Amino acid sequence: MTKGEMSNTDARVIRVGLLGCGIVGSATCRLLGDHAEEIRMRTGCTVEISRVAVRNLSKDRDVDVPADRFTNDAHAVVNDPEIDVVIEVIGGIEPARTLILEAIDSDKQVVTANKELISSLGGELIAAAEARGVDLLFEASVGGGIPIVRPLEESLAGEKVRSVIGILNGTTNYVLTRMTEDGLSLHDAVAEAQELGYAERDPSADVEGFDAAAKTAILASIAFDTKVTSGDVYREGITAVSQLDIALADRLGYVIKLLAIARLDSGEVEARVHPAMISKNHPLASVRESFNAVFVEGNSVGEIMFYGRGAGGGPTATSVVGDVVAAVRHLSEGGKAHRPHRLLELPVRAFDEIRTQYYLLFEVADQPGVLAQIAAAFGSHEVSIAGVWQEGQGDQAQLVIITHRARERDLQETLHELRGLDVVVEIKSVLRVESEET
Amino acid sequence: MTKGEMSNTDARVIRVGLLGCGIVGSATCRLLGDHAEEIRMRTGCTVEISRVAVRNLSKDRDVDVPADRFTNDAHAVVNDPEIDVVIEVIGGIEPARTLILEAIDSDKQVVTANKELISSLGGELIAAAEARGVDLLFEASVGGGIPIVRPLEESLAGEKVRSVIGILNGTTNYVLTRMTEDGLSLHDAVAEAQELGYAERDPSADVEGFDAAAKTAILASIAFDTKVTSGDVYREGITAVSQLDIALADRLGYVIKLLAIARLDSGEVEARVHPAMISKNHPLASVRESFNAVFVEGNSVGEIMFYGRGAGGGPTATSVVGDVVAAVRHLSEGGKAHRPHRLLELPVRAFDEIRTQYYLLFEVADQPGVLAQIAAAFGSHEVSIAGVWQEGQGDQAQLVIITHRARERDLQETLHELRGLDVVVEIKSVLRVESEET
Structure with a gap:
């Protein structure tokens, strides 16, 4: 490519200030x-990293940026009149929020990878930028x-999106893949994910679904032109998923995934993250290991899916730099990020109002009439049973029930009643089943 | 959503002229x-279809556009000073090319779904628009x-894309899916695709790979910032794929797909469409029925895939209207489509220089020393054999060979030599194997 190279001198120089230089920052x-x-x-511009703000100046960063461009004064970076674009990859709410608002006030273009911040205060920041x-x-x-x-x-700006279903957390998808394909326990699979660097020492942000919930809030907000924050998202992690659940799912033609579900239904937004069974034929079922995917259903486009690496320095930096290129093009050629002219204020549906199918696993007493009592409890709360069968025999008897689509509140009231029955020894598992049934 | 509706009178009106009102046009x-x-x-603008150019004014179109907006004078539409955006969904080279150039000369924004035109004359049209x-x-x-x-x-504007591998034709993917999963013959599967409206009465544009080749040219041009036209793309259809090939592929852990491959290697572009075996573990392997997918590998992002409906009125119209929204936003808020400032002029690698693995199926004479003669032919052309075994016995004996990665020209020379051998009764199949082997 030497022949046609543009010399540096032809190109406008765009100066970037980088806030944070950890895994994503150094990859950027x-x-x-x-x-x-x-x-x-592609842009006609040379992008130069002019300053990098870090907390610890003495740490080696493995990047090709001269030492004198590093500073521990992030405020000086966002207020530097020479800087055109600020990249924030610190993460967390503060000081990221204050720095981004300062950068906006100093007329910088801002690129961020910060899911916590965008999912909780995105509205405020977008309004400030606009x-x-x-x-x-x-x-x-x-x-x-x-x-x-x-x-x-x-x-998809011309589309009405009906639902977005994602596998948005690579760590939990890795753990569930290892449990499903190799029979590992949750504990061992998490330990392995930690060894491979997929999971943090404290894996709760991933395992308990906080990470996926933040991303769900961002996707729901964009897909439905409204404001959903991470606090609006129902969240349940994967710690209760057992090997037996996985084996039964397999026999029923399902796999268990930690799903992030955002759906628009009758003018209300559903936003929830929880483990769920989905059909092996669903495109999300074949998303393995630490890969992520986002499955979108639209009125006109039908089903589309986006698949790739949901974390890691290189992949995340590709998205950061894609945004930097957009910001550079807007500076040099005009235009801006296109946001809706008006946002809806759609209510978020209370979780106990959602409707889905359920899988339940019980330990029950080995005596006649058990099923009749259990079935009566379901019936009295208008939860209709699609299938029921016994696993094991005698003292080991367990009962598996799949319901038709039912309301979460009715299911919870059913569970409450079941817990009071003498014949129910233990409710071992309750998992939602995301199916085509309506 | 009634509460917050914007009244028509607040919004700027953007007038659209539509060229063609067939399946995609009426869906648009x-x-x-x-x-x-x-x-x-989303845009603050009302988009109104002002005029629709069609060949036959008397045909019923099932669209909610007043009859007096239809015309059979397409030139009047592209030159109408009231019209801001022209949508071309006629297809083919002429009159589409002339009409688009006229629209550009009249300062219209142009949106097109025309793969034949963009894949052959996209460079000229883009330059005119710029x-x-x-x-x-x-x-x-x-x-x-x-x-x-x-x-x-x-x-991906900040990424170096290494390869793009696509399933870009829904008809052939449907046919191969039915052959693979239900054992249909090619003939019956094509007939069924015709009944379902997936395939034309003359299915050759799909079955022979012309449609996929045009799309490959467009993707290669964009991915590698260069100009590839459909004529540069090596093309081979699916008519030679047999049930036995599919069964053998299955046994080897592969599925057969019509793949569109664009790859950048040592400064040269590979661009080819042909049936190929890919591993069942590859994300493209699970793309079934008439779905399409594009699998992209980049230096930093790794593997990503985009999946959905590759044809049909609704899905195609979603993309058309997405582009219309972009054009509307540029008219109302500034900005423009961002194209590279400079294109490379990368050479397209001659097809006989590509390197891949091969699967071959022979009918051979039932006599001693056959394998030695055949292996010698491969060896003399530097094609290395990865595996060989016999299918059937006696008069039914067939030989299956999988090669290591070899140069296409060497493989072709090997085939030429093999055809001259007495022990080779017939070379029944030659298929490329797209694997991780390098």
């Missing part, structure tokens, strides 16, 4: 360096390297 | 009508409803 530095010629060719006429771009906050924010905002 | 009309409120909310400062958008020309052009041009 490397990408901006390694792909400088492609970026120059008021100032600058970009606030956050493709990297959901799905790592998977392009999903821009496709929803732009490619 | 319906979508612009059904989603008018969403589009108004010179005039208007948009030429063509998301719908590849992958139907799947967002792929914009994600490649924008989301």
Whole structure:
């Protein structure tokens, strides 16, 4: 490519300030360096990392940025009049929020990978950016390297999206894959994920579904032109999923995944994260290991799916740099991030009002009339049973029930009544089944 | 949503002229009508179909556009000073090319779904649009409803794409799925696809790979910032794929798909469409029925895949209307379609220089020394054999060979030599195997 290379001197220089230089920040530095010629060719601009704010100046970062560009004064970076674009990859609410607002007030374009911040205060930040006429771009906050924010905002801008179902957390998908395919226990699979660097030492943000819930809030907000925050998202982690659940799911033609579900129904938004059974024929069922995917259903487009690496320095940096290129193009060619002119204020449906199918596993007493009593409890709460059978015999007898679509509150009231029955020794599992049944 | 509806009078009116009103055109009309409120909310503009050019004025179109807006004078539409955006869904080279150039000269934004035109003359049309400062958008020309052009041009604008492998033709994927899963013959599967409306009465554009080759040219051009036309794409259809090939592939852990492959290697572009075996574990292997998918490998992002309906009125119209919304936003808020500032002129690798693995099926004479003669032919052309075994016995004896990665020319020379051997009765199949082997 030497022949046609654009010389540096032809190109406008765009100066970037980087806030944070951990895994994603250092990968972003490397990408901006390694792909400088492609970026120059595509934008006509040279993107230069002018300053990098870090907490610890003495740490080695493995990036090709001169030492004198590092500072521990992040405020100086976002207020530097020479800087055009600020990249925030610190994570968390503060100081990221204050720094981003300062950057917007100083008329910088802002790119962030911060899911916590966007899922809780995205509305405030987007409004500040719009008021100032600058970009606030956050493709990297959901799905790592998977392009999903821009496709929803732009490619599907003429579509009515009905639902978005995602596998948005790579760690839990890895754990469930190992449990399903290799028979590992949850404990061992988590330990392995930690060894491989997929899971943190404290894995609760992943395992308990907090990470996926934040991403669900962002996707729901974009897909339905409304405001959903992470606090609006019902959340349940994978710790209760057992090997027996996985084996029974398999026999029924399902796999168990931690699903992030955002759905628009009768003017209300459903937003929830929980383990669920889905059919092996569903495209999400074949998303294995630490991969992520987002499955979108629209009125006109039907089913589409976006698949890729949901985390990691390289993939996340690709989304960050894609946003940087957009910001650079807007600076040099005009235009801006296109956001809805008006947002809806759709109510978020209370979780006990959702309707889905359920799988339940009970330990029951080995005596006649058990099924009649249990079935009566379901019937009295208008939960209709689609299938029931016994696993094991005698003292080992367990009962598996699959319901038709029912309301969560009715199911919970059924469970409450069941717990009071003498014939029910223990309710071992309750999992939702996401199916085509309506 | 009634409460917050924007009244028509608040919104700027953007006038659209539609060229062609067949399956995609009428679906586009319906979508612009059904989603008018969403589009108004997202853009602040009302999009109105002002004129529709059709060949036959007396045909019923099942669209909610007043009869007096129909005309059979397409030139009057593209030159109408009232019209802001022209949508071309006629297809084929002429008159589409002339009409699009006229629209550009009249400063219209242009949206097209025309793969034949973009794959053969896209460079000329894009240059004309850029010179005039208007948009030429063509998301719908590849992958139907799947967002792929914009994600490649924008989301991956900071990435170096190494390869794009697609299932880009729904008809052939449907046919191969039915042959694989239900044992249908090619003939019966094609007939069924015709009955279902997936295949034309003359199915050759699909079955012979012309449709996929055009789309491959468009994807290769965008992915590698260069110009590849459909004539540059090596093309081979699915008519030679037999039930035995499919059964043997299955036994080897592969499925047979019509793959569209675009790859950048040592500064050269590979662009080819042919049936190939891919591992059942590959994400493309689970793309069934008439679905399409595009699998992208990038230096930093790793593997990503985009999946959805590659044809049909609704999905294609979603992409058309997504582009219309982009054009509307550019008209009302500024900005433009972002294209590379400079294109490379990468050479397209001659097909006989590509390197891949091969599967071969022979009918051979039932006598000693056959394998030695055949192996010698491979060896003399530097094609290394990875595996060989016999299928059937006696007169029914067939030989299956899988090679290591070899050069296409060497393989062809091997085949030439094999055809001259007395022990080779017939070379029944030659299929490429797309694997991880390098």
